[in-house]
Amino acid sequence: MQNAKNLYILSDTNAFTRGELDNVALTEDGVCLEQVAGRHVLYGCFTSQPVNLPAFDRLVMSWNADTPPGTVVEAQARVRVGEEWSGWQSFGKWSPYIQRASVTGSEDDPVFMWHNVLHIGKGRAVQAQLRIYLYTDDERLTPRVWLLAASVRPVDGESEPPALYSRALHLPAYSQKLRDPSLQNGMSAPVTLASLLNRWGQDVLPEELGQSMLDHGDADIGTRNFSFAAALAGGYGYRAYLAYLDPERLWQCVKQGDSVGVFMRYAASEEQAAATGKAYLPGAFADVEAQMMALRGFETGEEGSFALVNDSLAPTNAEAERAYPLDAFWNAYQGLALVITGRQKGRGEGCPHRRHARLRPLEQVGGYIFQDESGNDLPLPEDFAGTLACAVADGTVHATTAHKSFRFLKPTAQGGLQLPPELFGGKGRITVYAIDPSGCTLVGDVHLPG
Structure with missing residues (x-):
């Protein structure tokens, strides 16, 4: 306790x-x-x-x-x-x-x-x-x-900024702009959670997390229900909790190597800051009411002190790694954090799961339908509300699966899928993901003949 x-x-x-x-x-x-x-x-x-x-x-x-x-x-x-x-x-x-x-x-x-x-x-x-x-x-x-x-x-008491030193954690960075368009506007929490879990070696996509933590009772929250985020991390076997942390305690979490997502609210320009009363975050990509960022650490030096974060509003994965002025970061930080301290042995039996399936070619070139191991078709339901995506093996070694380039698809009327024709000019493998909101992902491969 x-x-x-x-x-x-x-x-x-x-x-x-x-x-x-x-x-x-x-x-x-x-x-x-x-x-x-x-x-x-x-x-x-x-x-x-x-x-x-x-x-x-x-x-x-x-x-x-x-x-x-x-x-x-x-x-x-x-x-x-x-x-x-x-x-x-x-x-x-x-x-x-x-x-x-x-x-x-x-x-x-x-x-x-x-x-x-x-x-x-x-x-x-x-x-x-x-x-x-x-x-x-x-x-x-x-x-x-x-x-x-x-x-x-x-409601009482004030905290002083901590006397910190440079400490950086290695967290993969992702842009929500590259994720499923049907989820991306509220994807900061799933993208951040993917970064925090991928860091521990958990192979999971932001879309799998987003579909599994989606709050159907509050459209304004969508995938930003932080209690559900902590519960989902716990479902994968990780010790995770939410906490109101002052700057000193947030620094202590980074110092001891915890994975931390921070809740932020800020304006990207001084004009918007003056008009809205939000904190001004120099170099930010957009004004936000509610965003989660992965906190990578802190940096101090001759040029000043900075908070190192992964900002999912960046246009690319590479640009998501940001260093924001420390004073501005503290002003934008809303005091709430998601803390993950590592995986617990013997836990994680109730997490969303992947099921490997075959992909049977259809008459139309590039058309496929999932099958089970016995050769029975597994058509996607007519009301499929999940994420259907494919990633092409491009010969590049990616740090995580989530770093691959994804195409997002729509199911066909028959419960199958249609891969883009431009993908069939090369060789290699196309991996298809059908991520259902009910906690199961079908994964199948198409091997290109080129």
Whole structure:
């Protein structure tokens, strides 16, 4: 258990023993649904003890869980304002295999959910209590929760910028401008998460992450639901959480080598900064209301001090690596960060998965349809709302799969796909990805005869 000022984390068996177990059982590192006569009960709940925190006006929650298909978890929190406890506020049901939706409340309420952040509309809170529900549709399966966390934004106190030194992490950089057009306007979080996970050796595309963390309940958030981002990283087996971090604690995360995504709001020109009240970020590509950036580190020298980031709004992958003046960076940083501390052994059983399939040629040149290993066709559904893309092996050794050049396609009326004819003049291999929002990606290869 960790309780560092405004961050509270439950992440081992001993920590979970201090809460209330209702139809859930302790595992070696968390909780799962209880078993009766060898079958899991259909639902259960873990509830933490009340937690004392510095006076705050916002709270974010994180959870890491294995959620095999057919299982779901739902994190909730309540807060104490004065002498009164609020009602329980939901952060949405979670699984990469369902149509996830956050819950939005009314700003007229004293405590309400807005963009998946719990807001204290009136007064300030001084305590919080967490709980997480576990559900299954299959008595043979159970979700397993191994991290539950909350972080709050304190309303009192100021922090001084840290005395930092040069420290740079190697994070692959991607531009969201090169990603799936149907997702790219809200792709800063999936692109950043891909960078943070690829750094640890996880082969995953931003589109796979984007489809698996898409918030169907809040169109304004789309793929920027940061709680879902932390949960998705946890689904891959990584220890991940959200936290309101002051500059000193953010520096400590970089110093110890954590992967960090930072939440930013800024203007790209002094005129826009004056008109909107946003911080001015010299050299930025565009004005933004909400963007996540991968933080690569900090640099100090004769020319000044800089924050090293991957800015996904760059037109190319190479241009995404940016060094922004440190003072301007601190002004644009909104105090919220996604922290990933590495992969945990034996976890990650509920993450989105890839299924390798054949591609059967159709009569029209360049037309294909997926098949299973037995030769049965796997047509894409008529209402396919995922990402269909292909990458051509160009003889270049790329640092990650996401660095390859992708073409984004549309399914045909028969549930197949049509590859661009200009791709058939060379030789090599074309890899096709059909990324479904339900957490499965079909992957097939076409070998060019040239």
